[in-house]
Amino acid sequence: MAAKIHSVAKGKRSELYVMAVLLENGFKVFQALADTEGIDCIVLGEGNKSYPIQIKSRAEFTKGDLVDVDHFTNDMFIIIFDVLTRKYWIIPSNDYQGLSRQQTLKDGTLLYRLTMTKNNSPELEKYEGKNGIEVLRSRVCSTIPQLKRSKEP
Secondary structure: OOOOOOHHHHHHHHHHHHHHHHHHOOOEEEEEEEEEOOEEEEEEOHHHOEEEEEEEEEOOOOEOOEEEEOOOOOOOEEEEEEOOOOOEEEEEHHHHHHHOEEEEOOOOOEEEEEEEOOOOHHHHHOOEOHHHHHHHHHHHOOOOHHHOOOOOO
């Protein structure tokens, strides 16, 4: 019988997997020691500019599933990771906000809720897998030669 894995451990495992994907694609990735302000890691781009990354894992990101984000910073990227299929979506925060529905919580916190629907699935494809890697690359490090395209191992 397999041991039950705590949700914090599951989340950390997903974060490490996503960071490995970013490293394999030539990005300079730095892990945050503490998840503050929703920042799980940082990618360095041109001129050593920092781009915060927030990783949201789901057991299965399918139609009707919700991903809530309430912390945004300038130049942030939201990465949704589907644990079951290992698919991922890399979405710039401004695009994420445009794709999601705003909701104000009782405490006044503004929440952005993204749901995969039949209508937005084509739009989300622009950020899925290698498409998302290219979105990140184009916005973060378009002129850094070693990050243009890395070869698969």
